Amino acid sequence: MCGIVAVYDAEGAGASAEVAAxxxxxxxxxxxxxxxxxSPDGAICLxxxxxxxxxxxxxxxxxxxxDESIHCVVNGEFYDFERIRRGLEGRGHRFRTHSDSEILLHLYEDLGVECLRELRGEFAFVxxxxxxxxxxxxxxRFGIKPLFYSRTGERLLFASEVKALHAAGVPAAWDEQGFLxxxxxxxxxxxxxxRHVSAIPPGHYLLSRDLGCSLHKYWDFEFPAEGNLxxxxxxxxxxxxxxxxxxxVRLRLRADVPxxxxxxxxxxxxxxxALMAKHAPGRVRAFSLSFDHELYDEGPIARxxxxxxxxxxxxxxxxxxGMAADLSDALWHNESFFLNAGSAAKFALSRAVRDAGYKVVLTGEGSDEVLAGYAxxxxxMIRHASNNGGAAEAIERLRAANPASGGLMFTTKQVTPVAxxxxxxxxxxxxxxxxxxxLEALRALLTIAYETDEVLxxxxxxxDIAGQLTGRHVLNQSLYLNNKTILPGYIxxxxxxxxxxxxxxxxxLPFLxxxxxxxxxxxPVDLKIRGTVEKYILREAxxxxxxxxVYKRQKHPFLSPPALLKPDEPLHALLQDTLRGRALDRVPYLRRTEVAGFLDRAGGLDVAGKIAAEFPLMMMLSACLVAERFGL
Structure with missing residues (x-):
């Protein structure tokens, strides 16, 4: 993996200093x-x-x-690249390196933008x-690797992270609708x-000639119609x-480092x-997090x-x-809000892995999103299969079996479906x-006027409703919509x-x-969810x-213990001090009096209520710390 920055300057003024910054x-x-x-004419700097x-x-x-007529910068990995390289060499292409990234140039020479269909892996490139x-x-295809862009005057800028765009000259400011x-x-x-920053959507490419831009989709989930399963x-x-x-998994073990x-x-x-252990030439090293709260700690199972x-x-x-100490730095790297301090825990995990001498890990992310793991x-499925007969009781049992998911995946409030x-x-x-x-609960906290149903x-x-959703099974429709939001945007x-x-x-990420x-x-959808068993096909395989x-255990979302459950700990103190302090003034979309009232009420909630309150509180804390770190 890497970081990339690129500037396209229509006037040919050159942008080496901005790219270096x-x-x-x-x-x-x-x-x-x-x-x-x-480039010799100063139009492009990579x-x-x-x-x-x-x-x-x-x-x-x-x-x-x-002939140096095509140049590129790549972030990510192309798997099975050696097979592709052999085919390109057989067609007369000459390579300068043994890097996987170089196949992009020669595939593009042969196929143009259709080269994307030959690429297998996690990547972003210019x-x-x-x-x-x-x-x-x-x-x-899934947005595993980030890529942002911005149009500033006669320049088009690209970068792996927004902070690089800011350093290259894009002013840092909130976008009100983006905040919402x-x-x-x-x-x-x-x-x-x-403001003025967009992300290239997953499964898309951008073309620009003379600074004119057009976005094109090259991949989508394409679930078959229900009758065609x-x-x-x-x-x-x-x-x-x-x-x-x-x-x-086997392809993702290819590396010149552990x-x-x-x-x-x-x-x-x-x-x-398990699959790594099957294919790896030596003993695999596994890294796991441990929390000091039984509901959230998976350490013994991992061991x-x-x-x-x-x-x-x-x-x-x-x-x-530890999470309180890392939260601000983790948010600076993330450039968006956290729903839970578990992201700071993952930040600490990655630091420990680096300190152990590793650069590459395999992870299980993406399985829940393609195999319907979430509750x-x-x-x-219960609602779709029951025709309302016994659905209420089955859903109540499902929610009772997932206490850590309250507020994030379930709500106890009566919700009117969006028309x-x-x-x-x-x-x-x-x-x-x-x-x-x-969104209904947050309305009083925000200065932004909105209609909840319209936002959703x-x-x-x-x-593309007609092309991707119409006629599909309910489960596949839900998978599709979820994977257009929280998968690239958060997971x-x-x-x-x-x-x-x-x-x-x-x-x-082998699952992606x-x-x-x-x-x-x-x-068939019943190989994803059978009865009340999620990811059935994975369990059996x-x-x-x-x-x-592990085989019998149901899905438990990765979350850290909420700050409200430990009122004497530094994370709770950071939450209180920040949201009641001057840092809140940096976020013009939050109402101070209402935020303080929310904090007061949250302290008196039962355990389930505190778990549910974690998500809006962490979002507000994140907003304050992001504003502070980015000078907003």
Missing amino acids: GLKTLRHRGPDAQHVWL GHARLSIIDLAHGDQPLANE LWDGRRRVLMAARD ETFSAMYASSPTLF PERRDEECVAEFGAVLDEA VGCYLSGGIDSCSVL EMAQRTGAEFTMIPVSHA FFRQD GYVDRLGYFPSFLEARKAG TRLLNRV LSALGDRVEMAHSIEAR DHHVVEYTRRI MKPMLTTT
């Missing part, structure tokens, strides 16, 4: 080398901060093709075609939290899924570890799984004091119920790339290999390699 803010993403290329993982000696960027005078910027989208956890690619034997699907996941594993007590990371696979196990204990997906969803889809997705309840309906207005950033690359750690995802979209505890 941006690269300085990305040194954490690429501590091993930083280089800049400026910068790259390198984290060396493959071809350590010769893989520096920017890269160029044989490419300049000097012959056609076209700039191309693209992001992987982020605060409501809807996570639009545009507007973002910052094939009837398949369980055993056949389980075997096929196991094979494609096995390949995804590869470790992030391990929790969940079936996702435990499955990844048992590590013993099962013969992995070397390292436990990293995290306290409220709200089971709620949708736009009912009219166009025939139902209101369960994952949006808690969002609606939260914006998501529908951003997607892959606040719990992924940003807190990992903060400490120069490249995470690789597009071959894995494209297989799961074709399977991995059963021989898992501990009984």
Whole structure:
């Protein structure tokens, strides 16, 4: 993984100084080398901060093709690149390095923008075609790697992180609508939290000629219509899924540095570890977090799984004091708000992994999003299957079995379905119920005027309903919509790339290999959720390699113990001091009197109420700290 900065200057004034300034803010993403290329006419400047993982000696960027008419900078990894390289060499292409990134240049020479369909992995890149005078910027299918852009005067700027755009000359300021989208956890690619800054959406590429810009989609989930889902034997699907996941893990072990594993007590990371142990040439090292609260600590389960696979196990204990100390730095790297301090815990985990001498880990992120792991997906299935008979009792049992999910995934409040969803889809997705309840509760805290249903309906207005949702099974519709919001906007950033690359750690995600995802979209939905058992196909495919505890355990979302549950700890003190102090004045969208009243009431809530209150409180705390760190 790396950091990239690029400037397209229509007047040819050159932007080496601005790109170099941006690269300085990305040194954490690429501590091993930083280089800049400026086109002879001054129109294009590409910068790259390198984290060396493959071809350590010769893989520096920017890269160029044989006649230097095409240049690029790449952040990420292309898997199975050696097979692709052999094919390109057979067609006459000559390579300068042994880096995986170089295949991009030669695939583009042969295929143009269609080269994206040949790329397998996590990536973001900017490419300049000097012959056609076209700039191309693209992001992987799921948004694992970030890529932002901004138009400032006669310049188009790109960077892996917003702070690099600010350093390169884009003024730092709040965007009011972006604030609301982020605060409501809807996570639009545009507007973002910052004014004049947009993100290239997952599965899209941008083309620019003479500073004119156009966005194009090259990939989407493409769930088949409900009547077109094939009837398949369980055993056949389980075997096929196991094979494609096995390949995804095996390909991600390719590196010229050691590869470790992030391990929790969940079936996702435990499955990844088991497959790593099968393919790795030596003993795998697994790293796990531990919390001092029974409801949130998965350490003992992770340790048992590590013993099962013969992995070397390292436990990293995290306290409220540690999360309080790390929170501001973690937010500076994340450039958005946290729903829970667990992101600061992941920040500490990545620091410990770096200090242990690792640059690369495999993780289990993405499984819940493609195999319907979250409890709200089971709620949708219960409602869809029951025709209202017994649904209420089944949902109550589901919520009782998921006490840590209150407020984030479930709400106890009566929520009226949003008409736009009912009219166009025939139902209101369960994952949006808690969002609606939260938006209603937050109305008094915010100075921004909004209609809750209108905010939620914006998501529908951003997607291709006819092409991606109409006629699909309810579960696949919910998966699709969830994966357009919280997956790229939170899971892959606040719990992924940003807190990992903060400490120069490249995470690789086998469950978001597009071959894995494209297989799961074709399977019957009851292989995702069977009865009340989520991720059924994964459980059956991995059963021989898992501990009984992991095989039988239901999904537990990764969360740290809420600050309100430990009122004598530093995290609670940080929350109180910040939201009652002068820092709140930096956020013009929060009402001081109402925020103080919310804090007062939250202290008197029962445990379930305090768990639910964690999410708006952490969002407000995040807003204050982001404003402070970015000078907003």
